[in-house]
Amino acid sequence: MDVLEPADGAVAGRAVATSLLANMPGLADDMLRYLVERIPEIGADEELRGLTLGSCSSNLEAVLSMVRHGIDVTAAEAPVTALEHARAMASRGHSVDVMLRFYRLGHEYFTEKLSHSIADWIEDPAVALRTFTYLERYGFRYIDRISSLVAAEYVAELDRRQNQARAERADIVRALLAGERVDTARAERVMGHRLTGRQIGFVCWVHERGVDLEGIARQVGGLLGGSHSLVVADGPLAVWGWVAITGEVRSSLAGMARELSGDVESVHVAVGSPHPGAAGFRTSHLEALRTRRVIELSRRAAPSITAFADIALVDAISRDLDAARSFVAAQLGDLARADTKARDERAALLAVLDAQGSFVTAARALGIHRNTVLQRVRRAEERRGRPATNNIGELHAALLVCHVLGASVLRGSSSR
Incomplete structure (x- = not known):
């Protein structure tokens, strides 16, 4: 037996591709059945089923025509129906892995078809093996290229839909925050x-x-x-x-x-x-x-x-921060200073007011002795210039503002 050159596989492969192209409708239908049995996501979705058939037909025709005419696989472009199939998968929420499974199983189908039928076309086992190897590798490279292209289209479609959904959601949120009238049912559907x-x-x-x-x-x-x-x-x-x-x-x-x-x-x-x-x-x-x-x-x-x-x-008092500072200064006098002693004295006085006058409860809340609380309250009253029983409501509010806002409303603070 003569030793065959590598080119022999390509030459015989063109003849096989020509033979397969003659039965394109039947081949595409057969591939669709193969995929439907293995991919449950197709299910009863007639539109997706139709796009899958179109993708099978267009991809088979493209790859076999390229083999027949000796076109390098790097020239392959994704068929329109294959791109539309990718967009449909994205729109239905199927994962990219499920979408790419069509191509992995499609290559599996093509390989099985060749392995079962190659001997019907080529009698010489050596030529048949070379032809099978050539066609299988060509098919793999074609699928590798096309699957990358349809995956990119899938991601692009997913981004478009997500951006559209985000824009619609943002518009509904803006309308609600602006106090505009909205269709409640639509708003709930868009926002989820x-x-x-x-x-x-x-x-x-x-x-x-x-x-x-x-x-x-x-x-x-x-x-x-x-x-x-x-x-x-x-x-x-x-x-x-x-x-x-x-x-x-x-x-x-x-x-x-x-x-x-x-x-x-x-x-x-x-x-x-x-x-x-x-x-x-x-x-x-x-x-x-x-x-x-x-x-x-x-x-x-x-x-x-x-x-x-x-x-x-x-929040209510500090809407006008300058007014809040004036209020604090008027109610606390020298107690409204940003030093450690004044802070401790304000905390003791606030704790007593929160405890409705109970020094024991205030001491427990602050974690210090009752006598220490009493001493700090007395010094706080001295700084304030009047007893804590004078304007209790305003005093309590001023102390609370200082407790929450701190340096923002105190005198002698470098943070202001």
Whole structure:
């Protein structure tokens, strides 16, 4: 037997390709049946089934025609139906792995077809082997190239749809926050968020990149009592979140911080109060933003979870910061200074007022002796220039503002 040159496989392969092209409709139908049996995602989706048949037909015709005419595989381009098939897979939410499985199984079908039929076309076993090897390798290189092209189209289509969904969601969120009338059913469908029941808005933010804010926001939403969180990015360092709740809100936000996982030690969280319906979606969000403003005014170093209900009075008083400073100065006198002694005396006086006059309760809250509390309260009254029983409501408010905002409202502070 004569030794065959490598070119013999290519020459015989062209004849095989020509033979297969003559039965293209039957070959495509057979490949479709092969795929349907192995890929359940095709199921009863007639449109996807039709696109799969079109992709089988166009890819088979393309690869066999290229072999027949000796065209280098690097010239292959993805057929229109193959690209449309990739877009359809993306639109239906199938994974890219499922989409690429069509091509892996298609190559498997092509290889099996050749292995079972090559002897029908070529009698000489040596030539048959060379021809099979040539066609199988050509088919592999074709699939490798085309699968990369359709995967890129799949990703592009997924990005287009996700960008469109994000844009639609952002538009609905903007309309709700602007107080505009919206179609509730459409809004809920676009956002994937219920507007019935009570709404809680919250904000999570950091000062440096590298934190999975969306993941932490979803944890916060779950701990607040929501089964699903709507999370919208507010630039690279912050996210806005909402949950719709039907039960009770967790009473201890401080305890939530211990239950969060991830880089929570660098994340600030501001939480609005629960309010009903679409109007509550806006109101609670605005409260969360106002809470964030107060936290940032306080220059708080350690991140924490802060509820609007805990700083609502401070927020109201500090809307005009200059007026808040004047109010604090008028109520506290020399007690409104940014030094350690004044801070300790303010803390003692605030603790006593919080305890409704109980020095024992105040001492327990501060972790110091009752007599120490008494001494600090007396010195605080001396600095103030009048007893603590004078204008108790205003005094309590001024002390609370100092406690939350610190240097932002005190005299003699270099941070102001």
